[in-house]
Amino acid sequence: MKHLLCLALLLATAGCATGPDPQRERATVHLRLGESYLNEGDSVSALRELLTAVELVPNDPDIHHALGLAYWGRQRPVEAETHLKKAVELDPKLAKAHNNLGALYLDQRRWQEAIPQFQRALSNVLYPTPEIAQTNLGWAYFNLGQVDLATQAYQRAIQANPQWAQAHNNLGIAYSARGQWPEAVRSFRTAVRYFSGYVEAHFRLGQTILCTGEPVAPAAVERLRARQSPCQAINSTRAREAAAAFREVVRLAPESDMGRSAQEQLSRLR
CATH class of the missing domain: 1.25.40.10 (Tetratricopeptide repeat domain)
Structure with missing residues (x-):
């Protein structure tokens, strides 16, 4: 078309x-x-x-x-x-x-x-697409360590287009940086609901479902940018739910870096 x-x-x-x-x-x-x-x-x-x-x-x-x-x-x-x-x-x-x-x-x-x-x-x-610029603006703020401003930009992006999956994913990243695990999980779930093939959101969902306690600090932003686990402790009782997210990553992108990382995570969860 x-x-x-x-x-x-x-x-x-x-x-x-x-x-x-x-x-x-x-x-x-x-x-x-x-x-x-x-x-x-x-x-x-x-x-x-x-x-x-x-x-x-x-x-x-x-x-x-x-x-x-x-x-x-x-x-x-x-x-x-x-x-x-x-x-x-x-x-x-x-x-x-x-x-x-x-x-x-x-x-x-x-x-x-x-x-x-x-x-x-x-x-x-x-x-016509302010959600794109708002999401980009949020990523710039996030990488400068200005997580509150990043969160606000992502929320404005979602207000402009509630189905914009990237804004939901990035909002989840911002929540992860602050240790707001339930909010982060909810954002990643929303991202994959609107875009079922969103590999990064599935991967981060798997990581974040397991998180408990405080986020890794002071390097949370850098770790999240590198898609490393943002948390210091995990809740192993939610391993089955996390494994489902990681399996979806492997299904969608088995040869990618995230696919290989997801496979490693699955091996640890068995």
């Missing part, structure tokens, strides 16, 4: 090619093709189309935004940052570009630099 929508947009654009600026119309066609390739995960073909588009129209914010994503997909973060910055310079209200520039900073652990980008995205009341 996504590809059909892209095709429909492309055909609609082609139908307008008799306008006063044929060069811009050509650039728009290449932009739409590039975006379609990005949606398919083909960043090489996307780059080819988008580089043609930017030659035709050098100062279009949407073209620079798409170029940033394409370069990011090719593991070229310097070029990605350059084009995402250009996009927000050309259109300071382009919320998706602010969010993606912030996400690039998150990928590079540039937590402090990421925060204002998400705030700028959220300042645009027309931004």
Whole structure:
């Protein structure tokens, strides 16, 4: 359905090619093709189309935004940052570009630099997916050790979209950092209810079900980021429930790091 929508947009654009600026119309066609390739995960073909588009129209914010994503997909973060910055310079209200520039900073652990980008995205009341920027904002705060601010951001994300599984998962992580085990378990359960294939949420659910007592401190944030157990003591009476979560991880992603860790956890619980 996504590809059909892209095709429909492309055909609609082609139908307008008799306008006063044929060069811009050509650039728009290449932009739409590039975006379609990005949606398919083909960043090489996307780059080819988008580089043609930017030659035709050098100062279009949407073209620079798409170029940033394409370069990011090719593991070229310097070029990605350059084009995402250009996009927000050309259109300071382009919320998706602010969010993606912030996400690039998150990928590079540039937590402090990421925060204002998400705030700028959220300042645009027309931004259609504020839950994404709120969740990203929460992750930046969490990694700076500002767990209360992270919790608030995740709660705002859930308010914007109650079925946004990533916000529920990350809220569970924040609760885990504070030793609020029942709240954490509830958040992870909600995450997997809305996205049954969410490997990380199943894994963290298995870890957290067993937790009792105080969280590991002062390294709780770092341990949670690394998906290590957040608790100092476990409640072995809940082993069966935890094992079910770990088995689901193994079923969904047996060859992943979490899949192997879940298998180790299952061996200990037997």
